[in-house]
Amino acid sequence: MTDGQKTAFEKYWPQYGLSLHGGLIESSVIFGRSAPVVLEIGFGMGASLHAMLATEPDKDFIGIEVHPPGVGRLISDAGKDGLTNLRVYLADAVDVLDDCIVNESLDRVQLYFPDPWHKKKHNKRRIVQPVFVEKIRQKLKVGGVFHLATDWEPYAEYMMEVLSAAESFENRAGAGQFSPRPDYRPITKFEKRGERLGHGVWDLLFERTG
Known part of the structure; x- marks a missing residue:
């Protein structure tokens, strides 16, 4: 971690x-x-x-991260901006899901660009x-959404397979379809660079139905 x-x-x-x-938190x-x-x-x-905190002030956000530098950066940025919804x-x-999050308490869960572990053995x-x-x-509450995004097509297809087979989830875009990026998800610098190089990004939005 930096001194900052x-x-x-x-x-x-x-x-x-x-x-x-x-x-368990309330x-x-x-x-x-x-x-x-x-x-x-x-x-x-x-x-x-950080961007979402400001653009969706009517929502409260809980973030989970295992790397201290990222946590330090986010709370510093949020603190300097006086944001209270984090x-x-x-x-x-x-561990957080098991020990701290109450069942049927979340309106949206976001998982953006998780490690795809490219090698089959991984x-x-x-x-x-x-x-x-x-x-x-x-x-998730019934009606709540699990929103995933990845820039690696094989992982996108794998996610689609797993979510489509899951009980009590419905693909908001229709069976087997990827969703357009919702306005609330900011485009990252990494994503912009990828777009210039012709790389794709795939968003999946699955709603809990039961």
């Missing part, structure tokens, strides 16, 4: 940080209001999530697996 990121932890973690040891208590709740898993350096876990997503390390998808289903 360390300083950000000292200054902003008390405001934004959540701990696994805190157990969003209306931690945010001090009742609002739709969005969970982002693996927010990286936090640029997209809370963050520096932890493994599965495919089992991919976060998108049937057991994980069922975990997400349990945490």
Whole structure:
């Protein structure tokens, strides 16, 4: 971590940080209001999530990331902007889902550009697996959305296969179809660079139906 990121932890973690040891959370208590709740898993350096905090002030956001530099950057940026609709876990997503997120409490779950683990022998390390998808289903409200995005077509096809086979999920774009990028998902610098090189990005939006 840079000195700036360390300083950000000292200054902003008390405001934004959540701990696994805190157990199940009640969003209306931690945010001090009742609002739709969005969970982002693996927010990286936090640029997209930071942008959403400002463009969707009517929603409360919970971010999960395992890398301290990204957490430091996000809470620093949010703190400097005086944004209050963010809370963050520096932890493994599965642990947070198991120990801290109440069933049927989330309006949207975001998983953007997860590691595709290109090699076939590493495919089992991919976060998108049937057991994980069922975990997400349990945490979403009925009508809530699981939004995934990737820039690697084989992983997009794999995600489509897993989500399409999952119980009580419906593809908002229609069976087997990818969705246009929703306005709320910012285009990342990485994505812009990829577009110039002719690379694609695939968005999947699956709604919990039961």
